[in-house]
Amino acid sequence: MKFFIDTANLSQIKEANDLGILDGVTTNPSLMAKEGIKGESAVFQHYKTICELVNGDISAEVLSTDFEGMVEEGKKLAAIHPNIVVKVPMIKEGVKALKWFTDNGIKTNCTLVFSAGQAILAAKAGATYVSPFIGRIDDSGWDGMLLIKQIANIYQLQGFKTQILAASIRNANHIIAAAEAGAHVCTCPLDSILGLLKHPLTDIGLAKFLEDAKKFA
Ligand code: E4P
Numbered sequence: 001m002k003f004f005i006d007t008a009n010l011s012q013i014k015e016a017n018d019l020g021i022l023d024g025v026t027t028n029p030s031l032m033a034k035e036g037i038k039g040e041s042a043v044f045q046h047y048k049t050i051c052e053l054v055n056g057d058i059s060a061e062v063l064s065t066d067f068e069g070m071v072e073e074g075k076k077l078a079a080i081h082p083n084i085v086v087k088v089p090m091i092k093e094g095v096k097a098l099k100w101f102t103d104n105g106i107k108t109n110c111t112l113v114f115s116a117g118q119a120i121l122a123a124k125a126g127a128t129y130v131s132p133f134i135g136r137i138d139d140s141g142w143d144g145m146l147l148i149k150q151i152a153n154i155y156q157l158q159g160f161k162t163q164i165l166a167a168s169i170r171n172a173n174h175i176i177a178a179a180e181a182g183a184h185v186c187t188c189p190l191d192s193i194l195g196l197l198k199h200p201l202t203d204i205g206l207a208k209f210l211e212d213a214k215k216f217a
Contacts, residue, residue: 001179002056004187006167008035008046010053012190017054019193024056026109026131026167026187028087029063044080051081059109059129061087062097070097078106085109085128090118095125102126109165119151123160129185133168134178144168145177152182172196 002023005016008031016022027050037046047060058081062073070093074086078101085107088094094110101108102125109129110122114137122130132151134144151164165185166178172195178186 001183002163002185003193004057004059004165004185005193006031006169006187006189008032008037008050010035010049013050013053016190016193021193022054022056023185024058024083024085024187025050025054026059026087026165028061028111044076047077047080047084051083056083057085057107057129058083059085059087059111061111062089065089065091065093067093067096067100070094071100074101074106074108087111087131088127090122095121098122098125098127110162111167114147116147116150116154119147119162119164120154120160123155123158123162127162129163129165131165131167131187134166134174135168135170137168138170145174145181148178148181148183156182172198 003021004024004026005013005022006026008027013025037043051058060077062070064070064073077086078084086101087109088097089112090110098108098110107128109131110127111131113119113130113132119130132147137144148166163184165187166183167187169186169188169192172192175186175188175192
């Protein structure tokens with residue numbers, strides 16, 4: 001399973017990248033706004049900086065909601081760097097745009113996916129990635145991980161090549177469950193990635209080894 005970090009914060013991206021296990025980055029307009037980035041040239045420069053930091057797929061989201069606007073924006077985003085993946089919302093115009101990008105060799109991430117039907121449409125349009133939002137589904141009283149399992153099953157049965165990118169991850173357990181459910185990628189906040197490291201027996205065991213090492217040092 002590939003690991004992406006879900007942030008536009010450069011120091012968090014660097015910290016995750018320094019672990020040596022990072023395969024890419026996802027951003028969205030809310031995450032960009034959180035970093036205080038304003039104006040098209042600043043936004044484009046920020047994507048470029050992320051691409052230069054991380055050697056992997058970097059999702060950059062279109063803001064238009066009509067087909068022509070999405071295509072124009074997506075072409076400009078894709079021109080920033082070969083690793084840019086154009087992120088397109090799961091709406092009717094978005095499906096048309098996904099197909100256009102597929103036909104024109106531009107990688108895509110279909111975002112805001114909350115059902116198996118939407119995931120089938122994304123795959124039919126040739127999306128590189130489909131992003132079911134696990135945490136937001138859990139927040140609304142449903143089980144996000146069941147959706148990952150359902151999509152994984154459908155994609156396998158039908159031979160779809162679209163990769164399942166588990167998004168809206170809230171904790172380390174979500175990452176483990178997404179891996180078990182068949183997600184190809186997990187995009188996670190830094191805290192959730194670092195949460196995978198934690199186990200009290202590791203800390204206790206290491207403290208004991210270091211204490212005992214003093215006896216023969
Ligand atoms: C995915 O690409 C989105 O950026 C993200 O995972 C949304 O997560 P949230 O529900 O924590 O905002």
